[in-house]
Amino acid sequence: MTGNGYFQLALYLITLIGLAWPLGLYMARVYKDEIPGFMRWLKPVENLVYRLTGVKPGDDMPWTRYAFAMLAFNLIGFLAVYLLQRFQVWLPLNPEGLGAVTPDSAFNTAVSFATNTNWQGYGGETTMAYLTQMLGLNVQNFVSAATGMAVLVALMRAFTRREAGGVGNFWVDMVRSTLYILLPLSLILSLALVSQGVVQSFSAYEKAALVQPYAQAETTVTEQVIAVGPAASQIAIKQLGTNGGGFFNVNSAHPLENPTPLSNFLELLAILLIPAALCFTFGRFVGDMRQGGAILAAMTVVFTALLAVCVWAEQSGNPLFDRLGLATGASEMQAGGNMEGKETRFGVVNSALWATATTAASNGSVNSMHDSFTPIGGMVPMWLIQLGEVIYGGVGSGLYGMIVFALIGVFIAGLMIGRTPEYLGKKIEAFEVKMAAVAILIPPLVVLVGTALAVGLDVGRAGIFNPGAHGFSEVLYALSSAGNNNGSAFGGLSANTPFYNTLLGMAMLLSRYWLMIPVLGIAGSLAAKKIVPAGSGTLPTHTPLFVLLLVVTVLLVGALTFVPALALGPVVEQLQMLGVK
Amino acid sequence: MLNELKPALLMLAVFTVITGGVYPLVVTGIAQGGFPHQANGTLIEHDGKVVGSELIGQPYTDPKYFWGRPSATGPVPYNAGASSGSNLGPLNPALEEAVKARIEALKAADPSQTAPIPVDLVTASASGLDPEISPAAAAWQAPRIARLRGLPLESVRGLVEKHTQDRQFGVLGEARVNVLQLNLALDAERQKSR
Numbered sequence A: 001m002t003g004n005g006y007f008q009l010a011l012y013l014i015t016l017i018g019l020a021w022p023l024g025l026y027m028a029r030v031y032k033d034e035i036p037g038f039m040r041w042l043k044p045v046e047n048l049v050y051r052l053t054g055v056k057p058g059d060d061m062p063w064t065r066y067a068f069a070m071l072a073f074n075l076i077g078f079l080a081v082y083l084l085q086r087f088q089v090w091l092p093l094n095p096e097g098l099g100a101v102t103p104d105s106a107f108n109t110a111v112s113f114a115t116n117t118n119w120q121g122y123g124g125e126t127t128m129a130y131l132t133q134m135l136g137l138n139v140q141n142f143v144s145a146a147t148g149m150a151v152l153v154a155l156m157r158a159f160t161r162r163e164a165g166g167v168g169n170f171w172v173d174m175v176r177s178t179l180y181i182l183l184p185l186s187l188i189l190s191l192a193l194v195s196q197g198v199v200q201s202f203s204a205y206e207k208a209a210l211v212q213p214y215a216q217a218e219t220t221v222t223e224q225v226i227a228v229g230p231a232a233s234q235i236a237i238k239q240l241g242t243n244g245g246g247f248f249n250v251n252s253a254h255p256l257e258n259p260t261p262l263s264n265f266l267e268l269l270a271i272l273l274i275p276a277a278l279c280f281t282f283g284r285f286v287g288d289m290r291q292g293g294a295i296l297a298a299m300t301v302v303f304t305a306l307l308a309v310c311v312w313a314e315q316s317g318n319p320l321f322d323r324l325g326l327a328t329g330a331s332e333m334q335a336g337g338n339m340e341g342k343e344t345r346f347g348v349v350n351s352a353l354w355a356t357a358t359t360a361a362s363n364g365s366v367n368s369m370h371d372s373f374t375p376i377g378g379m380v381p382m383w384l385i386q387l388g389e390v391i392y393g394g395v396g397s398g399l400y401g402m403i404v405f406a407l408i409g410v411f412i413a414g415l416m417i418g419r420t421p422e423y424l425g426k427k428i429e430a431f432e433v434k435m436a437a438v439a440i441l442i443p444p445l446v447v448l449v450g451t452a453l454a455v456g457l458d459v460g461r462a463g464i465f466n467p468g469a470h471g472f473s474e475v476l477y478a479l480s481s482a483g484n485n486n487g488s489a490f491g492g493l494s495a496n497t498p499f500y501n502t503l504l505g506m507a508m509l510l511s512r513y514w515l516m517i518p519v520l521g522i523a524g525s526l527a528a529k530k531i532v533p534a535g536s537g538t539l540p541t542h543t544p545l546f547v548l549l550l551v552v553t554v555l556l557v558g559a560l561t562f563v564p565a566l567a568l569g570p571v572v573e574q575l576q577m578l579g580v581k
Numbered sequence B: 001m002l003n004e005l006k007p008a009l010l011m012l013a014v015f016t017v018i019t020g021g022v023y024p025l026v027v028t029g030i031a032q033g034g035f036p037h038q039a040n041g042t043l044i045e046h047d048g049k050v051v052g053s054e055l056i057g058q059p060y061t062d063p064k065y066f067w068g069r070p071s072a073t074g075p076v077p078y079n080a081g082a083s084s085g086s087n088l089g090p091l092n093p094a095l096e097e098a099v100k101a102r103i104e105a106l107k108a109a110d111p112s113q114t115a116p117i118p119v120d121l122v123t124a125s126a127s128g129l130d131p132e133i134s135p136a137a138a139a140w141q142a143p144r145i146a147r148l149r150g151l152p153l154e155s156v157r158g159l160v161e162k163h164t165q166d167r168q169f170g171v172l173g174e175a176r177v178n179v180l181q182l183n184l185a186l187d188a189e190r191q192k193s194r
Helices: A003-031 A037-053 A063-090 A103-114 A130-160 A170-196 A232-240 A261-285 A289-316 A319-323 A347-360 A375-386 A397-417 A430-456 A469-483 A498-527 A544-578 B002-034 B093-109 B135-149 B153-162 B179-193
Strands: A206-216 A219-226 B043-046 B049-053 B176-178
Touching: A003 A130, A003 A170, A003 A261, A003 A289, A003 A347, A037 A170, A037 B002, A063 A103, A063 A130, A063 A170, A063 A498, A063 B002, A103 A130, A103 A498, A130 A170, A130 A232, A130 A261, A130 A397, A130 A498, A130 B002, A170 A232, A170 A261, A170 B002, A206 B043, A206 B049, A206 B179, A232 A261, A232 B002, A261 A289, A261 A347, A261 A397, A289 A347, A289 A375, A289 A397, A289 A544, A319 B093, A347 A375, A375 A469, A375 A544, A397 A430, A397 A498, A397 A544, A430 A469, A430 A498, A430 A544, A469 A498, A469 A544, B043 B179, B049 B179, B135 B153, B135 B176, B135 B179, B153 B179, B176 B179
Parallel strands: none
Antiparallel strands: A206 A219, B043 B049
C-alpha cells in the first residue's frame, strides 16, 4: 500500500467525523421540535402532512401503539412494492417493456426494501421498470430508513423521560426524519453525483456503435446497449439511508452509478454519515455529549481495526497471480493486489474501504465483488455483518443495536461488582435484560439455522457457484446479510430461486422486527422509570474503560456465535490458499 | 393495529408523492438543465452518431487497439444492458484458467513484450464495464500498438499520457487511462496521417 492509500483512509475518517458532529446536533434539534431557522420553511409542509393523514402530532403513544403504527406502516409499504412489481408491465414509465416480476422474487424484494435490507435477488436494469424503481423502491429507501430512525428516537427519548406512559409519536418521528434530514441531504448528494456522471433520465436505454465490432460465435456484435434511468436520485438516498439497493445489477461498481473517485468518496461518506451523526444526537438527547462520544469511539475502534485487516488482505492479493508472473505491487502506476472483481478507478484501497464501511453500516451496496475477495478480505465484511450491524450500523438501527449491547455491558459489569446495573440514570432490570437478550440472540439464530437448512438441502446447495469452502461462505454470507438486514452478497450464489427468495425473505422479516419490537419494549419500560442520580457505585459510561467493555461485549458475542461457522468457510479457504505457493 | 392502518395508508400515499414523485422529478429537472451531458450517460458522438460513453468500456480483440479490463458480462463482454462481475472465488480453478488464457492472448499479440503483465489487465472488473485500465497496463501495451500501427513509440506514449487521469484532486482513487477515448484518439491519428 502506498502512502497515498493511508492518506485516503485517514481523510475519509476525519471528514466523516467532522461532518457527523454538526449533523448530529442538527438532528437532535429536529427531533426535539426546535427546528433551526434555515429549515423552518418546511414546517408548513410537515403540518400539511399531518392534516392530510389525520395524524395528531401531540398524541403520545405507549410503546405498544408505537410498535403497531410502525408495523402497519411497514406492512402497507411491503404490499405497495409487491403490487408495483407484479403489475409494472401494465403501468407507465417502462420504456424497456420489462415484464411482471415473479411472485417469489417480488416477495423477497418487497420484504427486502421494507426492512431496509435491500438484498437484491434481481438485476436492476433487466428487471425493474423506472416506475417500480421510483414509486416502490425509492419510496421505501426513504421511509424504511425513517422507520429505523424513529425507533431510535423513541429509545433515546425514553432515557429523558420520568415515569412517563408514552415514548413519543411514531408518525411525527418518521415524518421529521424524512422531511428535515433524508430529503435535503439526498437532494444535495444526488446533484453532486450527477455532476460526476451518474445518470438521471427517463429515456429508453441508449445505443452506441462499437469502435471495434466484436465477433462472437456466428454473429458480429456491432452495437452496445447502455442502460440508463433515474439513478442519481435513488443512489443518493440508498447510501444516506443505509439501504444499499443498486439501480443497476452491479450496484455502486457500475460506472453510471459511481463514475469517479469523487463520487465514490461522497457515497462512502453518505454510507456512514447518519449512523455516526446519530451518536452525537444521542449525546445531546441525554444531555451528556460524552455518552454519545463513548459509543462512537467503540464503533470507530472496531471499524479501524477491521478496515486495516481488509485492506492488508486485498493488497497482499492472491498468490496465484504472483505464481503466474503478474505484476501485483502497488505503485503510482497501478493499484496491484487482488484486482479480480474490482474497478480500476477505485483500486484496492477504496474497494476494501467500501467493503468495510458498507458492512459496518447495514448498507450493503458494493463497489467491488465481495465474492472475489481473498478469504480474509471477504471474512471482514461477513463478520462485520454478523456482529449485528452495530459498528455504526443502519440509520437508527445501528445505534439502538449498540445501546442494547451497552445494556448487556452494564449488566455484565453489574454482575461483577454486585450492584443493580444502571445506564444513564435508569435502572436496568430483568425486563430490559431479557429484551436485550432477545434482540441480540434472534439474528444469529436466524443466520445459523438458515445456513444449516440451506446447505443441508439439495435446493440450497444447487445455488452455490464457487467450489469448496468458498461455496459454503457464499451461503453463510447470504444468510448473515439477510439475517442482519445488510443486503450485500457473495454474488455468485444463485439466490433468485423460490427457495432462497423465501428463506432470505423470512430471515429479513424476523431479524428486522424482532429487534425493533424488543427495543421499543425497552424504551417503554425505561420511559416509565424514575431517573436516579449517579452514585458512588454507578459505573461511568463515558470512560475509556466503558468503551473497552462495550467493544469486548460486541466482539465476544460475535466471536462466540460465529467462529465455528467462519472456520468452515474463510478460515479453511485461507489455509488452502497458503498452500498455493 | 387496525386503528393505525388508516394513517399508515395515507402516510405511504403522501410520501409516495413526495419521495417517489416530486423528489426524483426535481432532481431530473435540475440534472437535465444543469448537467445534460452527464445526466444522459456522458455519451461520445462522432458525426451525430453515438460511438459510446466515456464511462462505459467496450470490448477489443484487435491487437491494433488498446485492450481494456476483461469483462464477465453475458452473453457478450461489456454488455452495458446487464452489468456483472465474474464472482469467481480466489481459489476457483476457473479463475486460474481464465487468467492463464488472458495471459496467453496478450503474449500472443505481442511476443516481444516480456515484462510482467499488470494484474488489472488479466482480471475481470467488478462491473464488467470498467472504462479504464491502470497506467501500467497501458504502458505495457504501448509498444504493440506502436508497431502494429506504424507509429513512433513516443507518440503512442504521448497519447496515453494525454488520456491518463491522475488521482482526482491528486488524492482520491487511482490514476487511470480511459481506453475508449485513447482508442478513438489512435483512430483519429491514423486519419490525420492519411
